[in-house]
Amino acid sequence: RTMTTDSSSSSSSPMKDAFTKYTQYLNTLNEKRERVVKASRDITSNSKKVIFQVHRISKHNREEVLGKAEKDLKAVTDQYVSQLVKELHGTDFWKLRRAYSPGVQEYIEAATFCSFCKSGNLLTLDEINATLLSLSDPSLEPLQINVLDYLLGLADLTGELMRLAIGRISEGELEFAEKICRFVRDIYRELTLLVPHMDDSYDMKTKMDTMLQSVMKIENACFSVHVRGSEYIPLLGSSDPSSFLSGVPDIEL
Amino acid sequence: RTMTTDSSSSSSSPMKDAFTKYTQYLNTLNEKRERVVKASRDITSNSKKVIFQVHRISKHNREEVLGKAEKDLKAVTDQYVSQLVKELHGTDFWKLRRAYSPGVQEYIEAATFCSFCKSGNLLTLDEINATLLSLSDPSLEPLQINVLDYLLGLADLTGELMRLAIGRISEGELEFAEKICRFVRDIYRELTLLVPHMDDSYDMKTKMDTMLQSVMKIENACFSVHVRGSEYIPLLGSSDPSSFLSGVPDIEL
Amino acid sequence: PSLEKQFEDFRVQLEDSGSLRERIRAVVMEIESTTRLIHANLLLVHQSRPTPELLEKAKAQVGVLKEQYNRLAVVLSECPGQYYRYHGDWRSETQTVVSLIAFMHWLETGTLLMHSEAEEMLGLNNSEFNLDIEDYLVGICFMSNELPRYVVNQVTAGDYDCPRKVLKFLTDLHAAFRMLNLRNDFLRKKFDGMKYDLKRVEEVHYDVKIRGLAATGDAIGEQGIKGQS
Amino acid sequence: PSLEKQFEDFRVQLEDSGSLRERIRAVVMEIESTTRLIHANLLLVHQSRPTPELLEKAKAQVGVLKEQYNRLAVVLSECPGQYYRYHGDWRSETQTVVSLIAFMHWLETGTLLMHSEAEEMLGLNNSEFNLDIEDYLVGICFMSNELPRYVVNQVTAGDYDCPRKVLKFLTDLHAAFRMLNLRNDFLRKKFDGMKYDLKRVEEVHYDVKIRGLAATGDAIGEQGIKGQS
Amino acid sequence: PSLEKQFEDFRVQLEDSGSLRERIRAVVMEIESTTRLIHANLLLVHQSRPTPELLEKAKAQVGVLKEQYNRLAVVLSECPGQYYRYHGDWRSETQTVVSLIAFMHWLETGTLLMHSEAEEMLGLNNSEFNLDIEDYLVGICFMSNELPRYVVNQVTAGDYDCPRKVLKFLTDLHAAFRMLNLRNDFLRKKFDGMKYDLKRVEEVHYDVKIRGLAATGDAIGEQGIKGQS
Amino acid sequence: PSLEKQFEDFRVQLEDSGSLRERIRAVVMEIESTTRLIHANLLLVHQSRPTPELLEKAKAQVGVLKEQYNRLAVVLSECPGQYYRYHGDWRSETQTVVSLIAFMHWLETGTLLMHSEAEEMLGLNNSEFNLDIEDYLVGICFMSNELPRYVVNQVTAGDYDCPRKVLKFLTDLHAAFRMLNLRNDFLRKKFDGMKYDLKRVEEVHYDVKIRGLAATGDAIGEQGIKGQS
Amino acid sequence: PSLEKQFEDFRVQLEDSGSLRERIRAVVMEIESTTRLIHANLLLVHQSRPTPELLEKAKAQVGVLKEQYNRLAVVLSECPGQYYRYHGDWRSETQTVVSLIAFMHWLETGTLLMHSEAEEMLGLNNSEFNLDIEDYLVGICFMSNELPRYVVNQVTAGDYDCPRKVLKFLTDLHAAFRMLNLRNDFLRKKFDGMKYDLKRVEEVHYDVKIRGLAATGDAIGEQGIKGQS
Amino acid sequence: PSLEKQFEDFRVQLEDSGSLRERIRAVVMEIESTTRLIHANLLLVHQSRPTPELLEKAKAQVGVLKEQYNRLAVVLSECPGQYYRYHGDWRSETQTVVSLIAFMHWLETGTLLMHSEAEEMLGLNNSEFNLDIEDYLVGICFMSNELPRYVVNQVTAGDYDCPRKVLKFLTDLHAAFRMLNLRNDFLRKKFDGMKYDLKRVEEVHYDVKIRGLAATGDAIGEQGIKGQS
Numbered sequence A, B: 001r002t003m004t005t006d007s008s009s010s011s012s013s014p015m016k017d018a019f020t021k022y023t024q025y026l027n028t029l030n031e032k033r034e035r036v037v038k039a040s041r042d043i044t045s046n047s048k049k050v051i052f053q054v055h056r057i058s059k060h061n062r063e064e065v066l067g068k069a070e071k072d073l074k075a076v077t078d079q080y081v082s083q084l085v086k087e088l089h090g091t092d093f094w095k096l097r098r099a100y101s102p103g104v105q106e107y108i109e110a111a112t113f114c115s116f117c118k119s120g121n122l123l124t125l126d127e128i129n130a131t132l133l134s135l136s137d138p139s140l141e142p143l144q145i146n147v148l149d150y151l152l153g154l155a156d157l158t159g160e161l162m163r164l165a166i167g168r169i170s171e172g173e174l175e176f177a178e179k180i181c182r183f184v185r186d187i188y189r190e191l192t193l194l195v196p197h198m199d200d201s202y203d204m205k206t207k208m209d210t211m212l213q214s215v216m217k218i219e220n221a222c223f224s225v226h227v228r229g230s231e232y233i234p235l236l237g238s239s240d241p242s243s244f245l246s247g248v249p250d251i252e253l
Numbered sequence C, D, E, F, G, H: 001p002s003l004e005k006q007f008e009d010f011r012v013q014l015e016d017s018g019s020l021r022e023r024i025r026a027v028v029m030e031i032e033s034t035t036r037l038i039h040a041n042l043l044l045v046h047q048s049r050p051t052p053e054l055l056e057k058a059k060a061q062v063g064v065l066k067e068q069y070n071r072l073a074v075v076l077s078e079c080p081g082q083y084y085r086y087h088g089d090w091r092s093e094t095q096t097v098v099s100l101i102a103f104m105h106w107l108e109t110g111t112l113l114m115h116s117e118a119e120e121m122l123g124l125n126n127s128e129f130n131l132d133i134e135d136y137l138v139g140i141c142f143m144s145n146e147l148p149r150y151v152v153n154q155v156t157a158g159d160y161d162c163p164r165k166v167l168k169f170l171t172d173l174h175a176a177f178r179m180l181n182l183r184n185d186f187l188r189k190k191f192d193g194m195k196y197d198l199k200r201v202e203e204v205h206y207d208v209k210i211r212g213l214a215a216t217g218d219a220i221g222e223q224g225i226k227g228q229s
């Protein structure tokens, strides 16, 4: 016994050498994971701010609001996503995915949200990944967001779009709301076909339920605007029942 | 409508001014919370390392191992706990408790674990808080760990003590194991009387169950050493059955 | 010995804290009871009872609330710096209180009750015990939830100008809330609900407008919604 | 169009990934099957069957494993950098594999199978597909779990020197593991279990020693435990 | 012997209690079955079938219920003082029963079925087995939950005066409930739901009113809602 | 020998059963895949795409389903009398299949797809492998869940007569279900949900009716909902 | 008026019931507090403190319990026939009480505390407020859970005859329980756990016996376990 | 009409199935009751009561079981091909039955009760209603779980040869089970547990052996364990 404990405390042995290596490996890995988690939290909270910025949109301040949102988003990319890019290389992309996935999802949510409000289209994964290329040291394999995180972020996007649609309807931007409705329906339908193929579809399945709720909330809102508007088509003589609210002269307050 | 949106986008109003203040308040609070969470994570992972260091103890390297553990713990205090001290003032202690509590609990666990192995006694909350005083700016109200976090940390300590006891028994340090057993029983018994008075005793109740399991694991280990030893008291002629293993001459390997 | 001594100290501290909590609970139950009276009173606006009278009665009760919050502050003053330790014990009741006094204030003046005004009404402005901003904001959301119902019942009772006023107020309020950066928490959820209130009021306003029922005059000052009508 | 195009691309990618997974699953099922054969074989050491023979048979199967891991590596080579995407699909089987070959190695040499040796045995040393260190460590813990049972049965069968050897080995192994800083995860839990193995072997050793059954000689080299006895 | 004697006694008592429970269960299943018939019958009011006819049929079933409750009372009379021991076994079914007979009563008279009237209808007025007040109140809440649907369907069928009547009834009922100082329990939760019924009825009333569909006359006595129409 | 012989027999039987299950699983996965395509296709009715076209495409897929069920029946025919042993393996997918083909049938004819019609569509009518009644009924409940959303979107697209038709269909369906004395199981729970569908459709119908948007004519035969429009 | 009168009556009754519940709660909290002291005291038997002293202290606390149950009985006497209405409010605490006094009784006499003895100790024998049989039985199961730990610690402290005595006691108790035909409820679940206690005590007994540590004499009367040692 | 007709058919079929289930439940409850008697009887082997007597009594009860299974078979014969539809209703009870009769058989003969023997004992050998193989295997696992306790108690009672016999039996049984390629299901889980039984018996055998308590003779035939001793 004496010898044994000695051997592990002072003298060297192959086992001890090997375990010294394992120890270093685990320490390095855990420390990197911690740094990645922190970077992910930063990305999350700052992406959320971008999302709130976009929600400040209204008929009259579109350019201004979206301009600021894009600037903020760029700052998230340059300051915080670049942290991830610095940390992650090679096998880390998948090994540490759970550590950074929440942040990346929120970032996807913010980027696609901005982009939809600006262009009315879906910002694609390739486009996002292209912007990340510039952050990387060209000699290293660049960080590329994977399809799964992109799709999970997209699922959350629909929740934000629902909130946006409800708000837009109150301000009479029915056409914008209807555009959102079509867009969200399309995403929902496309995802219906994709979800079963996803690596670990459990999270996504709950998100799909929430997404269907969001779609229906928008549909119900469009419905109530529509029936309310239809009631007076003859009265107003409007030829376009779908944009009845915008047909009503602006309310003077 | 037009005027309304204008008023919120360009011109000033009492409501807008007030909400600007609320916004600043929430931003400041959330950012501070994020920093506290990060500091807490650092404290957690470094305290865990201290705990592992203590587990490296054996009959022959006590001083060396505990010396290093204490040095490491001091580093945690100076480098990471001091971060908390910097962030937290006045009402923050309770307002942000959920953000830093996990780290503080782990720190308590590490500090009391070290201290028990060194002195065989419980490091008290007052003693811990005394060491924190030096970290504070004397002009400000100093960070003091609250009773609840201390007790929650203590509950986890018993798990580490159980692991230590099982290991010590294998190396024949039965007396140390019995000391641990008595100590853990005392803590369990004292906490039995305290738990119902704790602010939010739900967490603590599950911890109490785990603690009882730990106590029983130690007791069972002591039992099996004892009956095994008792079988040969006549054979060995030992007068002290409780330390039978130490009575056996060291095994030469 | 040291071990037992420390735990004995803890027991005393925790029991003190427990009895403090009991005292808080007692005051909070009184607050809740007063709140219920105010609420019952204010509910009558949905039945188109004369508002000034209702407000009169409700204001008397706010005095009671003030006294109760004062007592709460006294209790809390025994444990300086621990406001947020016990915060959960009066949080939800205070949010309701804010919603009620903000509704009263709006009925009377047509404007939003500010945080500092709310503190003043409850006597929380010059003590360490103040009104948490998030509680204030949640309370305002609760108030917003009452407005669609109010508008519907006012129109039913023949007040066709009400939707316009409420719509303006709620639009401004919603715009102000949008300045905040919220976490995924209770307040965010409540704020999301405000969008539906706005939408519903918009609908009623549309109903009234489209039928030519809305008043054409435009002269509302910043006086009360009902106080002067 | 762009939307549909992108999703169509995704579908193709995900289906590719799905079929890759199917191919991994097929190989892993073969690995699991080989593992079961080795395990069934090694279980006989508890019934004191002659060890060299058993090891002979088991080693033949390790050759099969090597070939299977080779095929797994080929499959994985199609998606460079995605080792950890699919890691969960062979993780648990590989831990069992490590525990078995480490047990065999110990039976033969009395020493711990090193990570690099394990990689070599499975042919994982010169490809991108290597043996994850945590899987290796978990596998070693699993092996440790087998030792108390082995010792008990060896003593029953009359080999009174076995406990001493195992105790020395396990003591060293435990000391080495204590160098690691673990998180609260699966590996930590498994490592905690090793303490009980050590304790149990200690007890058996004590039983044997106290009855004067232990061999007095001390000459064990680093050769196998059973191979040369 | 004493130990065995005691457990023998326990066995007898537990079996007695068990068989009593079985007998209660049998009657309760019959009650549930009758309840389902009444419910299916009353559902037709949503399809604007002539109410008097429906009520006729339903009343016949109430007679059956009365007989069933009578049998339940007989069973319970065997264990005086233990009403509340078994209360949970018929509680939920009785709440449904109350909701149905209260709805019938309201359809016929436009008024609330009183607790004593409910007891009388079920033959519970002169036995030890009575109608628990909380069960009665929960039943009334359940009835309230049916009213919005009823109002919507009545208006669809062209009865534009219905919302006004229901609104008056529900406003009064809600005010009466507010007098109770409810604990945070099941009843409180059900009552909290009543405000959504009220709100929904207000909205239907609004829809009718703003479109000028509401009857201008105001002379409704306290007769039945449909019984006399 | 006898022991080993017995377990050898068991091994064979368990492996046969296992491989049967594998083959079932393979077919069921194909069925699920086809189902998903049909579902994604039918989702377009909410976007007011021309229904006949959608139905055309969907029907083509039903042909695929039929062939897949045929293969499933062939597999099952190998183990007569064990339909219910493996029932759980295709149960949930079949319920979805029923909901989809019943929805298609209703879109086309405005009537309920009968059990025998469903069996015929899936080619299950003349084999031992038939369509379990409870699976059929659960599928019908699932279809009912789709209707409120459909009605809402139809009205938005300008079809104001849709709510009336759906309401009539759902009222009849609900009444038919009520005749069944369901146990407290999955089917019962699904059926309980149907009343919310009914209520929601009533409300949509109300919204349309009160605004005078509903068609005044009343002559709808039992032809399809969209097939002939 | 009648409506209001009825709800006024209800308010009074609900408040009476509420304040009764408050008073029960107050006493039950005291009982729980006493229970905790007894429990903490009895925990010391695991540390081999002299039992008679511990029992002395614990008994003094039982006197306190008796007085508290007396007060509970007085409160309950105000609402005759409603024992089971409020039963849930003290049920769980009483089960703990039974487990503690039964453990004390066993430590002193080595026999099971009878139901009537338990009632007597708590002063429940001559009032309408008695000890529910199921609560008694659950309490006995809880006591059984303590025994394995007790036996382990007693043996460690050198009392090698303890396992035999406990085993005999627990075997008899288990057999007695088996006579009861328990429903699938809480008590049944607790009883099912007793077999693990029995098994563990058997193993401790085995450990002692196989090492020849058990006393060879066999004459234990039915006196206390520790009282006379 | 057709719709109603279909649902009328469903109602009949569902009720038939429901009443069948009720009848199955009634028989299964009887089986469970008989099982409990056998179990209580067999438990006495742990107290070293003379085995032949116990077996005598238990066998008489097996006759009762046979008659009960016969009745179950008669009920099932009414719905040919639906054995597995209702299988879940008697599955767990049958597994217990198998564990008991296999334990009895082992006590008597020292050998494993074969599947065909089990069917014969329960009279299931010549009907369509047979003993499901997986239920048989699970039952055998349950029996294995009893053996460690049995061995411990036998050694305590002085039968030092018992561990050797049980160990041999369990080793063979475990090896036989290993031949089966089990899926990841309930049976697999139960079988995984068997290795703990084996390990425990090995340990008891070790305890006996190292203390020189084990009999040196080796001549046990394949007769019963206790029947001939």
Ligand SMILES: [Mn+2]
Pocket (backbone or CB within 6 Å): A109, A156, A157, A159, A160
């Ligand atoms: Mn979001």
Ligand SMILES: [Mn+2]
Pocket (backbone or CB within 6 Å): B109, B156, B157, B159, B160
């Ligand atoms: Mn820990």
